[in-house]
Amino acid sequence: MACTTILVGKKASYDGSTMIARNDDGFFDVKKLVIVEPNDQMKIYKSKISHLEIELPDNPMRYSSTPNVDLSNGIWAANGINEMNVAMTATETITSNPIVLGADPYVKYQKAKSKKEKDIPGGIGEEDLVVLVLPYITSAREGVIRLGELLEKYGTYEPNGIAFSDMNEIWWLETIGGHNWIARRVRDEEYVIMPNQFGLDRFSFEDAYGEQKENMCSMGLKELVESYHIDTNNNGYFNPRVAFGSHSDADHVYNTPRAWYMGRYFNPKTFKWDGDNADYSPNSDDIPWSFVPERKITIEDIKYILSSHYQGTPYDPYLKRETGVKGIYRPIGISRTCVMAILQIRDYVPSEIASIEWISFASNIFNASIPVYVNTNKLPSYYSSVSSDVEMNNLYWTSRILGLLADANYSTSLIHIERYQNTVAGLGHKMINQYDKKMMETNDFSLIDEANLEISKMAERETRDVLNKVIMDASIHMKNGYNRGDN
Numbered sequence: 001m002a003c004t005t006i007l008v009g010k011k012a013s014y015d016g017s018t019m020i021a022r023n024d025d026g027f028f029d030v031k032k033l034v035i036v037e038p039n040d041q042m043k044i045y046k047s048k049i050s051h052l053e054i055e056l057p058d059n060p061m062r063y064s065s066t067p068n069v070d071l072s073n074g075i076w077a078a079n080g081i082n083e084m085n086v087a088m089t090a091t092e093t094i095t096s097n098p099i100v101l102g103a104d105p106y107v108k109y110q111k112a113k114s115k116k117e118k119d120i121p122g123g124i125g126e127e128d129l130v131v132l133v134l135p136y137i138t139s140a141r142e143g144v145i146r147l148g149e150l151l152e153k154y155g156t157y158e159p160n161g162i163a164f165s166d167m168n169e170i171w172w173l174e175t176i177g178g179h180n181w182i183a184r185r186v187r188d189e190e191y192v193i194m195p196n197q198f199g200l201d202r203f204s205f206e207d208a209y210g211e212q213k214e215n216m217c218s219m220g221l222k223e224l225v226e227s228y229h230i231d232t233n234n235n236g237y238f239n240p241r242v243a244f245g246s247h248s249d250a251d252h253v254y255n256t257p258r259a260w261y262m263g264r265y266f267n268p269k270t271f272k273w274d275g276d277n278a279d280y281s282p283n284s285d286d287i288p289w290s291f292v293p294e295r296k297i298t299i300e301d302i303k304y305i306l307s308s309h310y311q312g313t314p315y316d317p318y319l320k321r322e323t324g325v326k327g328i329y330r331p332i333g334i335s336r337t338c339v340m341a342i343l344q345i346r347d348y349v350p351s352e353i354a355s356i357e358w359i360s361f362a363s364n365i366f367n368a369s370i371p372v373y374v375n376t377n378k379l380p381s382y383y384s385s386v387s388s389d390v391e392m393n394n395l396y397w398t399s400r401i402l403g404l405l406a407d408a409n410y411s412t413s414l415i416h417i418e419r420y421q422n423t424v425a426g427l428g429h430k431m432i433n434q435y436d437k438k439m440m441e442t443n444d445f446s447l448i449d450e451a452n453l454e455i456s457k458m459a460e461r462e463t464r465d466v467l468n469k470v471i472m473d474a475s476i477h478m479k480n481g482y483n484r485g486d487n
Helices: 098-103 129-136 140-154 221-227 240-244 256-266 299-306 395-408 410-442 447-476
Strands: 002-008 018-025 034-036 044-046 053-055 063-065 079-081 087-093 160-165 170-176 180-185 191-194 215-217 339-345 355-361 370-373
Touching: 002 087, 002 160, 002 170, 002 299, 018 087, 018 160, 018 299, 063 129, 079 129, 079 339, 079 355, 087 129, 087 339, 129 140, 140 160, 140 170, 140 180, 140 215, 170 191, 170 240, 180 221, 191 256, 256 299, 299 339, 299 355, 299 410, 355 395, 370 410, 370 447, 395 410, 395 447, 410 447
Parallel strands: none
Antiparallel strands: 002 018, 002 191, 018 339, 034 063, 044 053, 063 079, 079 087, 087 160, 160 170, 170 180, 180 215, 339 355, 355 370
8 A cells, every 4th residue: 555654763853752654545545543442352353355364362452543434345454552652553565576576475365266175365464464463562662573473474465664663662664575574673863754665774684683772573584685695785785675675667756756855854954855966866766764854853744744745846746837747756645645643652741641643534735633642442423433425524524525625726725724734733732732731730631531522623623614615715716607797
């Protein structure tokens, strides 16, 4: 599934929190935000795509989830935070190459060819990962270990990148072929940018097979690399992206431009990004996986960059003038995004309120991010009560309709969208600050439910208000408009 991910270490963030975020760019999938209680977690997990059955541990924890409303193709939980303040986002679809897949093929479902034969289940994939891992881990590092064990045991049928975070650490794991994997800890002072491409550009096998301070991998990975001549680096330095990733023309219109724009935004002075002799261009294959940002990264920075469409460049599809290159690159803020979650784990408040999930539905260019305390057993219906049919009583569908109308009238609707996003962001921070203070002063963390409800009422009010304005704007600009003064 085509997505975009950003990971922000605690020393790179504005408040010392860890933050991981991802655009889930399915095909206009209808999503909702829910809390999964331990009693609701299945004992036997059954994958829709690979027809695999896995027995799950009997000690699941409560966790948040953004599943598909239509479960006919699986749960696709996408992201969440569990009651131990561990976050997970899964997955960023990445890339591989024929040498890797020849050495360790994907594990794909094979339907029986006759009644005498049995179906052969496939491995695990994006559909499954959050449900299989998040309810059972107490740290980001444990997330890597549990997922790694599942990959080595069951295999996978696709290439994916997965992020885990807790109050102290962020880890990024990438699958390699059918059973192997590699993972790195994100350094505290750095942020990571990930389009749909194999990302890791540095790795230490010595550490991975030793202390595992910053590196982990499948036990047989080094042998796989050596036995099948996978390391195609030619400078004595092992770069996983070169060895395990893709090297295609498609990357230069679909993937590398997004990495270029994200790096350009957070580090505008560190490198030359434009013009002749630029350090990096939209089709550079060597854009670093991680950077130290020039300033601390905020929630609003993450929302902006995951909503971006090459503003300020000739590639912006919304430019009125023709540039010759307008719209040639896949934007980060794309039409088919179904959900974006910024998973923020804070270490300066009590553990009961440490986790905030900033939730957005539908196309990010036109929606807003709403903060939600997720250490609770219930959520407002505005986020969780969603059907597959168009309706106007929840955040998903109002956001989807808002984006559809505003996109068609971009230049005139933009002012309404910008005011809406700024208003919701400001009020969201204000209300979180107020309730943080109130709960810490009273030690009454049951106020989480009151806080979430009040924030949802604010979001509903502001979203309805901007939708009214955009509908009026769209009505004025209908092509069949006419009055006698037009003659």
